[in-house]
Structures are given as structure tokens and as C-alpha cells.
Amino acid sequence: MNAPIRALAQPLDVVWGRRVEAMVQGEAGWTLIADGAPPLAADVVILAMPAEQAAVLLDAHDAAGASLARATRAQPCWTVMAAFFEPLPVAADIFRSPGTIGWAARNSAKPGRGGPEAWVIQASPDWSAAHLELPAEAVADRLAGAFADLAGVDWPAPLSLAAHRWRYARSGAAGAQALWSPETGLGVCGDWLVGPRVECAWLSGLALARAIAAAPAPAPVSGS
Numbered sequence: 001m002n003a004p005i006r007a008l009a010q011p012l013d014v015v016w017g018r019r020v021e022a023m024v025q026g027e028a029g030w031t032l033i034a035d036g037a038p039p040l041a042a043d044v045v046i047l048a049m050p051a052e053q054a055a056v057l058l059d060a061h062d063a064a065g066a067s068l069a070r071a072t073r074a075q076p077c078w079t080v081m082a083a084f085f086e087p088l089p090v091a092a093d094i095f096r097s098p099g100t101i102g103w104a105a106r107n108s109a110k111p112g113r114g115g116p117e118a119w120v121i122q123a124s125p126d127w128s129a130a131h132l133e134l135p136a137e138a139v140a141d142r143l144a145g146a147f148a149d150l151a152g153v154d155w156p157a158p159l160s161l162a163a164h165r166w167r168y169a170r171s172g173a174a175g176a177q178a179l180w181s182p183e184t185g186l187g188v189c190g191d192w193l194v195g196p197r198v199e200c201a202w203l204s205g206l207a208l209a210r211a212i213a214a215a216p217a218p219a220p221v222s223g224s
């Protein structure tokens with residue numbers, strides 16, 4: 001999922017894998033304090049992250065935005081990725097269920113896909129929340145069994161099997177496009193502002209980009 005972002009970021013000076021612990025606002029803009037990285041100066045700060053994470057950074061700078069973020073909770077999702085030596089003997093390529101397995105799809109059936117038989121199996125939000133801290137290996141085994149029961153097949157020995165937890169998988173919907181303050185140069189975008197779909201994240205980012213582009217350039221600091 002992050003391959004398009006990495007491709008777009010190639011000509012830019014990007015620091016990956018650093019957690020921003022604090023933001024300090026000064027006359028000349030912002031200073032970001034990150035774990036394991038030198039302080040970073042910025043004219044504009046954009047928070048494009050889950051509501052739960054945005055709220056922490058907004059607390060000191062935008063009380064209303066922090067309150068909105070805290071009121072917009074996400075649901076988690078445990079997901080299993082499984083590959084097999086042979087196709088599973090099921091006709092359907094997609095399964096949906098109100099039980100343990102919320103959704104499953106034969107990934108190798110998508111147009112243009114090659115390689116071995118591959119499935120993506122997502123647990124329901126309720127099951128994911130109830131088993132949020134379970135080890136990934138145990139989750140993989142439990143969801144494999146639940147999917148085999150749902151599909152009515154014997155689970156064969158997989159070529160590969162892995163589980164991944166998205167703690168903030170399905171966002172809420174705050175009823176806003178984006179948050180932007182031209183006075184402070186602080187903006188917020190994300191699916192949680194619009195709705196729990198990937199296009200909602202894109203629409204929120206687009207709305208914020210347009211707001212920033214339409215804003216007047218910040219006035220120079222006196223004496224600079």
C-alpha cells in the first residue's frame with residue numbers, strides 16, 4: 001500500500017520511521033521533535049495519521065481539533081495473508097460473514113495477478129478488538145481455522161502464513177473534509193475526517209492541499 005507514496009517521495013528529502021514526540025511553534029514556524037532524529041524546522045505542519053495519534057499532537061495547539069479527533073474512534077483489524085501450493089477448492093473468490101471472518105478474498109484472482117494461490121482474510125472488528133493483544137502466530141492459526149469452517153474446506157499446509165494487526169484500521173467519520181489554520185500553519189487530513197474508505201483519505205488530503213495552496217504566504221518575521 002505504501003509503494004505509491006515511496007515512489008512519489010523519491011525526489012524529496014524524507015525521514016522515515018521516526019515518531020514525532022512534540023511540536024513547538026515559534027515566530028519562524030514549527031520545530032518537530034522526533035525520536036531518534038534531529039529537530040526539524042517547518043513552515044507548515046500537516047498531520048496525516050489516525051485520529052487517536054493526531055489528538056496527542058493537537059492537544060497543545062488546537063483544542064477543538066484534538067477534541068474532534070478523540071471523539072472519532074477507529075476499529076482495529078487483524079488480517080491474515082496466506083499462500084498455498086494449490087488453489088483452494090472453493091468457487092467463490094470473496095467471502096463476507098457477520099462472524100469471526102468479516103471479509104476474505106482470493107488475492108490471486110485479481111486481474112493481472114500471478115504467482116501462487118493467495119488469500120487475504122480479515123477478522124471482524126468485534127473479533128479483532130476482543131483479541132487485539134493476542135500474538136500474531138495465535139491469530140493466524142485461529143483465523144485460518146475460522147476461514148476453513150466458513151469456506152467449508154480442509155485447511156492445507158500453507159506455502160506462507162502471516163498475521164498483521166492494524167490497530168486503527170477502520171476509521172470513524174468526523175463530518176469534516178480537513179482541518180486547516182492559515183494563522184498557525186497547522187493542518188490535519190485523513191480518512192477519519194470523511195469516512196472509512198481509502199478514497200475518503202484521498203479526498204481529505206486533496207481538500208487540505210487546496211486550502212493550503214489558496215492561503216496567503218506567511219508574512220516574514222520582523223528582523224529576519
